[in-house]
Amino acid sequence: MQIKNSDIPIPSLRRLPIYHRVIEGLKRKNVSKVSSHKLSQITGFTASQIRQDISFVCSIGQQGYGYNVDELYFELSRVLKTTNPLKAILIGAGNLGRAVASNLMTKQAGINLIGIFDKNEAMSGKLIKEIPIRNLYVLDEFCHDNSPKVAILCIPEIDARTMATQLRQLGIKGILNFSEANLSAEFPDLMVEDVSFSDSLLSLRYYLE
Amino acid sequence: MQIKNSDIPIPSLRRLPIYHRVIEGLKRKNVSKVSSHKLSQITGFTASQIRQDISFVCSIGQQGYGYNVDELYFELSRVLKTTNPLKAILIGAGNLGRAVASNLMTKQAGINLIGIFDKNEAMSGKLIKEIPIRNLYVLDEFCHDNSPKVAILCIPEIDARTMATQLRQLGIKGILNFSEANLSAEFPDLMVEDVSFSDSLLSLRYYLE
Numbered sequence: 005m006q007i008k009n010s011d012i013p014i015p016s017l018r019r020l021p022i023y024h025r026v027i028e029g030l031k032r033k034n035v036s037k038v039s040s041h042k043l044s045q046i047t048g049f050t051a052s053q054i055r056q057d058i059s060f061v062c063s064i065g066q067q068g069y070g071y072n073v074d075e076l077y078f079e080l081s082r083v084l085k086t087t088n089p090l091k092a093i094l095i096g097a098g099n100l101g102r103a104v105a106s107n108l109m110t111k112q113a114g115i116n117l118i119g120i121f122d123k124n125e126a127m128s129g130k131l132i133k134e135i136p137i138r139n140l141y142v143l144d145e146f147c148h149d150n151s152p153k154v155a156i157l158c159i160p161e162i163d164a165r166t167m168a169t170q171l172r173q174l175g176i177k178g179i180l181n182f183s184e185a186n187l188s189a190e191f192p193d194l195m196v197e198d199v200s201f202s203d204s205l206l207s208l209r210y211y212l213e
Numbered sequence: 214m215q216i217k218n219s220d221i222p223i224p225s226l227r228r229l230p231i232y233h234r235v236i237e238g239l240k241r242k243n244v245s246k247v248s249s250h251k252l253s254q255i256t257g258f259t260a261s262q263i264r265q266d267i268s269f270v271c272s273i274g275q276q277g278y279g280y281n282v283d284e285l286y287f288e289l290s291r292v293l294k295t296t297n298p299l300k301a302i303l304i305g306a307g308n309l310g311r312a313v314a315s316n317l318m319t320k321q322a323g324i325n326l327i328g329i330f331d332k333n334e335a336m337s338g339k340l341i342k343e344i345p346i347r348n349l350y351v352l353d354e355f356c357h358d359n360s361p362k363v364a365i366l367c368i369p370e371i372d373a374r375t376m377a378t379q380l381r382q383l384g385i386k387g388i389l390n391f392s393e394a395n396l397s398a399e400f401p402d403l404m405v406e407d408v409s410f411s412d413s414l415l416s417l418r419y420y421l422e
């Protein structure tokens with residue numbers, strides 16, 4: 005993702021979803037208080053790092069007491085806007101698209117998946133967790149009628165640029181890109197998060213003999 | 214991934230696989246030279262950032278000439294060890310596992326996928342790109358016979374910790390973790406890269422109104 009002006013530094017911002025997920029788990033277990041040291045044990049980040057990150061979100065921690073779990077969850081949800089999900093569509097209903105769709109529909113990911121599209125006509129009408137797969141022919145009409153703001157691309161690199169151009173014209177503002185096209189560089193006017201499995205593996209590989 | 218001692222700073226290291234992928238593409242198009250400015254246009258990183266990153270890999274750029282594509286590709290491949298792939302196994306052959314396996318088998322990701330495992334016996338014997346799915350019952354035996362060093366986890370969070378513990382005992386040194394368990398914090402003696410789609414989406418969501 006390209007750096008944009010923000011009150012929260014990018015590295016801190018990238019850790020907030022992890023805290024959100026961990027705090028959500030504690031809340032579910034009816035834990036009422038949590039210290040930065042406990043959060044450090046769970047997440048692997050240092051306690052001072054955690055205190056600094058959370059200071060961008062709220063100032064509700066107390067020395068020797070820790071954070072109130074409900075309040076911290078509320079503030080993290082507010083900053084990450086999970087309670088105000090954006091409408092999203094997913095393009096490409098292959099193995100990856102189906103996995104991502106199923107995963108995201110069970111999560112507080114700040115989006116509300118309202119449509120799934122694939123160019124393969126044979127898939128049309130099949131359901132992924134109650135959402136029917138539609139053919140790409142009806143993408144324009146669907147976007148005009150429903151105004152999604154986020155698109156998740158689970159398509160090959162070769163199709164990604166053309167699709168991103170079309171989506172931009174249809175009012176999409178943010179893209180989670182699983183293809184290997186460098187969309188964040190090519191579409192600086194959109195918010196793009198490029199995800200590459202092979203890049204992650206190469207970084208991991210570097211440390212292993 | 215937790216920070217380890219290394220000659221290359223982590224942020225630079227994370228960009229090297231992107232350069233490797235881009236340079237590979239240029240090589241395939243028979244491009245012989247490339248400037249940092251051209252790489253900046255393709256990747257979106259600044260030219261000075263790119264020159265700095267590449268200086269950790271080699272010193273073969275010439276002012277006003279640019280980089281020799283073949284040499285740069287050779288040096289990036291050497292540093293990222295793509296020419297010396299590590300044996301890897303994948304656990305979990307659901308939609309995500311199948312997508313990741315298919316993706317990685319066509320990429321220079323520094324690994325050589327030698328086995329795929331799933332606990333569902335009905336999947337045993339089915340092929341993913343010529344690799345048969347095996348039942349988890351034979352994981353121990355397979356690892357003793359073949360000594361894989363990397364594991365890719367495409368299993369639910371609830372199974373991830375037990376599996377990581379078992380894999381560590383079997384000699385696995387690095388894990389690419391697609392479950393939402395915080396394995397990098399819980400297994401500090403392993404190299405773990407945690408990947409979460411919903412975290413990526415929440416970071417993206419933050420910038421969108």
